[in-house]
Amino acid sequence: MPRAQPEAIGETLQYKLKWRLTSVLAVAVWACTPADDSGPKQVITPDLGQVAAACDNGVDDDGDDLVDQSDPGCDGRDDTSETNAVAPKPACGNGIDDDGDELIDHPLDTGCTDLADDDEVDPVIIAQCSNQVDDDVDGAVDFPNDPGCIDGTDDNEGDDPPPPACNNTADDDEDGLTDYPDDPGCGSEFDNDEDDDFISQPQCADGQDNDRDGQVDLSDPGCVSSADPREAQMPGDPSPVCSNGLDDDGDLIIDFPAEPGCAAAGDDDEANPDQPPACADGRDNDDDGLVDYPDEPGCAGVGDRDETDPLIRPSCSDGVDNDRDDAVDYPADRGCLSAADGTESGSCGMQYEATEIESGREYHGDTRGGRFEGNGSCGGPGAPEVAYVYRVEQRLEALIITTEHPETLLETTLYVRRACLDEGSEIACQREPADGVPANTLRVENPAQGDYYIFVDGAANGGGPFVLTVQELELAECLNRRDDDADGRVDFPFDPGCERASDRTEADPEVPPLCANDEDDDADGNVDFPIDIGCEAAADQDEVDVCGQGIRFNEFPAGEAFVLGNTANGTSNFNGSCIAGNGKESVFRYRNEINARLTFTVDHEETMINTGLYVRRNCAAAASEPLNGCSTGIAPNLRGRVRIDRAGPGDYFLFVDHTIGDGGPFKLSVEIMRLPPGCADNNDGDADGFIDGDDPGCESPEDEDEAGPVEGAPSAACDNGLDDDGDGEVDYPFDFGCGGKGDEDELDVVGLVTECTNSIDDDEDGRIDFPEDAGCSARIDNTERNPVPPSRCGDNVDQDNDGLLDYPFDPGCDAAGDPSEQDPEMARACSNLLDDDRDGLVDFPFDVGCVAAADNDEIDPNVAPACANGLDDDGDGRIDFPLEPGCRFRADADETDPNFAPQCANARDDDADGRIDFPEDVGCANAADIDEANRAGALERCRNGVDDDGDMAIDLADIGCLLARDNDETDPAIAPACANGLDDDADGLVDWPMDEGCGARGAECEQAGHGNCADVCVDLQTDVSNCGRCGRACNVDVACINGACGGLYTFEGIQQNVPEINLDGWTVCFRDTYDMNSPMNQFLQACVGEHIMLGCRRVGQPDFQLLAMGERASVFANTGDQGNAVTTHNGVNFYFSESYSMGFVAEGSVPSRNSCDTGNERPELRMCWHSGGRALNGGYRCGATSGLNGDAGWERVIFSDL
Structure with a gap:
């Protein structure tokens, strides 16, 4: 502050004393003001003690927010009232359209100069070309005299200016060159100076962000070269090749400034030059001590052809802290991508303050302090946004951006741009659903090195607090171009530890794969990958050539729509079902990644006529050709076309073939129509009877196919019968954390509520939520809308022909929206023929604890x-x-x-x-x-839910019932062991239901597995004198094992004329006659032992005419319809289909199914039963006796070892 001059000191002191005295007096006055200070204030002036007038007291006395002289109610300082005089408002402030021009008051009505104007009438304006004035002072007045007037209404007399010097056909600077573009003094045709003394720089070389998109000069997609006069792109222009986010030349480098083939961001060609460009040649071409991009100020990118520094030094190499962030120039300033960068503020300029963030840290923010400048392609309009910038400095598999943190209260839209202000540079956008659970995650795949602008915006209007984190997912070891396991081999397909490029580790297995073991495993003279064509990678476990020994195939290029070729260079090894002969063919493998409808065709002008096409799933197996998978085309050109309506992920081998000839050119193309993923298409894609989420191969609705799991693999967490997350719910579809039976994690999403769990009838069909609403296939399902066609458990059709209809009656239906009626392999508690809760009632619909046949809990409600x-x-x-x-x-x-x-x-x-x-x-x-x-x-009387004998006891609670299959509830005269009030087995537990050894109140023994033989309970499982039943004695030195002498009666091959009494250890689980139609689900559900035996005989005969046995999985293995495929097992060829026939023939024999086996070779060892619609139908044969359709004199029997 300047020191006061001596002559002013006295005046200053007087002023200060007067101010302090006044302040003291004022304080004294206010200190004495009464507590009740309502109403107008009267203030005693500090010097005179007089009462100030209302218009000079510093108070708003009339409450109109205007004080003293500012109040229109005051005529002067002495006015004692602020009350406004009521007077008519002026015309320009009265809220009325006084002049009838549909414009009201100031400032809308052009007749009003201000609110006090009392006249709205618009002034009469006379156009310049009719006002009799020489407005442009050129000596000519009005139309038609003034050449600047078009007509009398023209309001501008100004004459058209002369053309610019650079467009006037004159050599204005007399240098022998005329106008633009010939005269170097002309920047454009609008330049008004041809003078060459100073040439202004074009916009693409002037160091300015002329189009305000955050990009300067060659970094701007609007600049093709430094001579380009304009930075701005025209609306609708496509992104240049060097700014389109694609690797157009396939060199794994994308766009300017990293692409050597891009001289500028606006360049339309990524092709690399023959010689390295000046900015990537490792030399200091302009002798300034700096070499190449990004260190050289003259290099805007790797592909820049000139290192010469620009006349105007870029902001990132000018030695100035332009953005005042205490960091100067490249590389110190994070806002600088290179020394040639035109701004230290990054591409956000002044519009956003983009915070620089790092991986792994939490950033707390609040969009309520953000800007309303933009939005993403997927959402964000109407909400404020904040911007962050993240720099990727190494090759990554993905960048994971998330707000999924407890502190996040805002439902967000996340979007990412490569250029902050360029909406066209957006590479990803994710708007989270408005479900009340703020948690959003955006994944950017394979991000190139450079800056990424991350915007946190609202999913709806309004802002709020959030926490943001960014995580880098490093490249998998099998594609990171490093020898991670130091074995001298790098990445897939060369490293034996890499089964696929996405493998996270290169670690080699202990035993080398066959394609990396230095052995010629298939004896074709070629050893291992890449020499042996049977090896697709070093990790391949099979050297076998998939199309046949020594036969090569071509890969259909991934992502391409077609491929050109010539069959003249092919082989003559294959034929299709519609193409025979020895013509030349070319073979391609097409790898399908999604569930789709695929159309393959050679019907193009580039293809020679008479060119067929066929498709196989297995290259060497002609039988793998799908239905309608071969085509010779239509006349006159005869070029093939094959459509696969439902193609799951996997390999498809395409054969371009001719019946005759030496081959010729062709064009093979593929059209792809995306179908819903295989786990969300309401189709049994793997033909296992289970559909979509109900299929163990489906982890979620996004899964592309139902395949899996691998046989023998442990069940997934959502299909293992356990409550893995301890929430009281078990597996799919009941556990809220399960997206499908193949889901490996039951963990619930905290706070998530779906339409199928919200207690609301969202689709207004009278049914609410899972499991009642047919639109709900699982608790995690978020729509109650009923599917079309309806789900199989809600369509009023017995889809699995088990005699049980839909939910809740079919054990295969977990809910009305269950897509499949297929029963589970292990019977649920409410359909297992057991009284699991020991209340005397067995299963659904009789046990009050069972709300459905698929319920896995019989416990009664409170x-x-x-x-x-x-x-x-x-x-x-x-x-x-x-x-x-x-x-x-x-x-x-x-x-x-x-x-x-x-x-x-x-x-x-x-x-x-x-x-x-x-x-x-x-x-x-x-x-x-x-x-x-x-x-x-x-139903048997002991499991029908009725008190059949009227003793007030029902089923297993009735003293007359020995077990659930007992068909007589009549009470015995003497109470059995499980109802006699005694602890017969001395285990401390008395009778049913307390004693676990009692299967029912009428059971004769309190020990499980025992029987009452001559009034003594003996162990029928081990007693050699009563093995399996009372009085059945085993031979000397033969033990009773599990109720069978010597253990389970087993044999190999097919046996004839076997007495039933010899079938130790076997239990009949199904029996009917050849005239009956029986749902196959009856025995598929009841016959659950490890081993199964099939047999047939005349009714009433003690011996079975034929018997064959084997492991359950082999006996009931689906061999398909209308073919003669078999499952060879235990010396027998079994075949099984729920819609054609089932049976067996001797090993070495082949059935002749039509639909049952009519073969005559070794007929005495052939047995066949008709099937259709998942039911056993009549007949057909038992050994050589055939034609048994409708014959009630022959019986079909199935045994189980359980």
Whole structure:
């Protein structure tokens, strides 16, 4: 502060004293102000003690936010009232359109100069070309005299200016050169000076960001070269090749400034020059001590052809801290990409303050302090955004950007650009769903080295706090161009430790793969990869040439739409189903990565006529040609075309072939139509009976195919029957953390609520959530919308022909939206014929703990539901299941009768068998049954949910029931061991249900596996005198093993005329006659032992005419329809299909199926049963006796060792 002059010191002191005295007095006055200070204030002036007038007291007395002389109610300082006088408002401030021009008041009405103007009438304006004034002072007045006037309404008399010097056809600077572009003094045709003394730099060489896109000169996609006069691209112009984010020349380097073939960002050719450009040749071409990009100020990029420094020094090499961040120039300033960079602020310029961030750190932010300048392609308009910049300095597999942190409260849109202000440079965008769970993750694959501008924007309007992290996912070892395991071999396909390029480790296996073991394993004279053509990589475990010994195939280029070739250079080894002969063919392998409809064709002008095409899944196997997989085309050109409507991921071998001739040119193309992923297409892609998420091969709906898991592999976490995450829910579709049965993680998403768990009828169909709504296939499903066509567990069709319809009755239906009725391999608790909770009731629909047949828990609820509470809830005189027609099952929560009485409660004999309704008609399972027809007979009385003997005890709780398959509830005269009130086995537990050895209240022994033989409980599993049943003695020195003398009766091959009494250890799990139609699911579910035996005989005969046995997986292995494929196992050729036939022939024999086996070679060892629609139909043969369709005199029997 300047020192005060001596003569002013006195005045200064006087002023300070006066100010302090005034302040003290004022403080004294306010200190004495009463506590009740409502109403206008009266202030005593500090010098006179007088009361100030209202218009001079510093208070807004009339409450109009205007004080004293600023208040229109004040006429002067002495005015004692601020109250505004009521007066008419001026026309320009009264809210009325006074002049009727549809414009109201100032500033809208052009007749108003301000709000006080009392006249809205617009002034009359006379155009310059009619106002009788020489407005442009050229001596000519108005139209038509003034040459600057087009007509009388023209409001500009100004004459057109003379053409610029660089477009006037005159040599203005007399240098012998005229106008642009010939005169070097002309920057453009608009330049008004041809003078060569100073040549202004074009926009692409002037060091300025002329188009304000954050890019300067050659770094701007609008600049093709430094001579380019304009930086801006025209609207709609495509991105130049050197700025399009693609590796156009396939050298693994993308775009300017890294691409040697790009001289500028606007260059349209990435092709590398023959010689290294000046900015990448390792030499100091301009002798300034700096070499090449990025250190040389004259090098805008690697592909720059000139190192000469520009006349205007770039900001990143001018020695000045231009952005005032305490860092100067490249490389110290992170805003500088190179020494030639035109700005230290990065490409965000002044629009955003892009914070530089690092990998692995948490960055806390709040978009409410951001800008409203832009948005991503996927969202963000209407919300503020903040920007960050991240520099990638090495090759990466991916950059993972996430806001998934507990502190994040904002649902976000994340997007990434290579140039901060250039929307066209966006490379990724992810808007999270508005589900109330703020967590967004964006993954940028294979990011090139350089800067990435990360924007955090809102998913909806408004902003909020967030936490952002960025993680670098380093390249997998098998594609990082390094010898990570130091074995002298680098990456896939050369390193034996790399099965695929994406493998995270190069570590070699202990035993070298066959394609890296220095052995000629297939004896073709070629050793290992890459010499042996059977080796696709060093890690390949098979040297066998997939198309045949020594036969090479071509790879269809990944990502390409077509390939050109010539069959004249091919082989003559293959034929298709529609192409025979010895014409030349070319073979290609096409690798399909997605579930798609593929169309392969050679029907192009480049293809010679008479060129066929066929497709195989296995190159050397003609049988792997799919249906309609061969085509010779249509006349007159005869060029083949093959379409595979549902092609799963995998290899497809394409054969371009001719019936005759030496071959010729062709064009082979592929068209791809993306289909829903194989785990979300409502199709059984791997033909295992399970669909989409219900398939063990599906980890999530995004999985491309249902294949897997590998046989013998442990079950995934979501299909292992365990509550892995301890949340009380087990596996898919019940556990909220499971996206499919193949999901390896049950961990739930915290806070997530889906439409199928929100207790709302989102699709308004009267059913709510999983498992009741047919639109919900799992709890994780986020839509209740019913699929079209409907799911198989909600379509009112018995898809698996097991006699059980949809959810909740079919054990294969976990929910109404389950896409598959296929029953699980292991029966669930509510369909396993066991009383798991030992309450006397067995399974669904009888056990009140079972809400569905697929339920895996029989435990009863604390409060009995309406159909098991002993009350007549709907007042119709009938109580609970199974007597109440409104109760479909005992756990049903509603007794209300349907609008129309079901057949089993309508008082009519619907099936005309002389018996009416439940419980009289054996075709009625309960009163709610809709069909009286007698199909499979009544359930055994000890598992039908009815008190058949009227003793107030039902099923296994009845003293008359020995086990669930007992068909008589009549109580014995003497109480059995499990109901006698004694601890017969002295284990401290008395009777059923407390003693685990009691399978039912009527069981005769308290020990499991025991039987009552002459009033003594003996172990039927081990007692040699009572092996398997009372009185059955084993031979001397033969042990009783698991109820069988010598253990399970086993044999190899096919046996004839075997007495049933010899079949130790086997249990009949299915039996019917050749005239019956029986759902195959009956035995597939009941016959669950490790081994299965099939047999046939005449009804009533003690011996089986034929028997064959084997492991269950082999006996029931699907061999397909209409073919003669077999599963050779244990000396037998088994075949099995749920829609054609099943049976066996001797090993070495071949069946002749049509649909059953009609073969005559060794006919006595042939057995065949018709099948169709997943049911066994009548006949056909038992040994040499055939034509047994409809014959009730022969029986079919299946045994299990369990």
